Amino acid sequence: QVQLVESGGGTVQAGGSLRLSCAASGQAFTYSAMGWFRQAPGKEREFVAAISWTGDDTEYDGSVKGRFTVSRDNVENTVYLQMNSLKPEDTAVYYCASRFPGHVLASIPDMYNDWGQGTQVTVSS
DSSP: OOEEEEEOOEEEETTOOEEEEEEEESGGGGGOEEEEEEEOTTSOOEEEEEEOTTSSOEEEOTTTBTTEEEEEETTTTEEEEEEOSOOGGGOEEEEEEEESSTTOOOOOGGGOOEEOOOEEEEEEO
């Protein structure tokens, strides 16, 4: 089991940037694939990005590709989501999640085992 805590959310103007962090506890993090998801009010939770346990493989939703970058530091037990060129439609609660096996990326929430509590990102126009 992996315990996850997100941070770094906030309010930013359109075109701005934010970097989200997801701090993990538990040795299992090193061998876990990690995903970022988001959920806007009245909408279902949607996939944003994922990264393999080594960091060698990444995957992005088409709506964020080229603007967001997922990375991880297995020494610091942290995964990051760098968000640039933010748009009002990026406004949501952002969650990180972990899954096994660590080399298999997934875009479906049900394929993840552990979740953080979420951090709010608000982009004003």
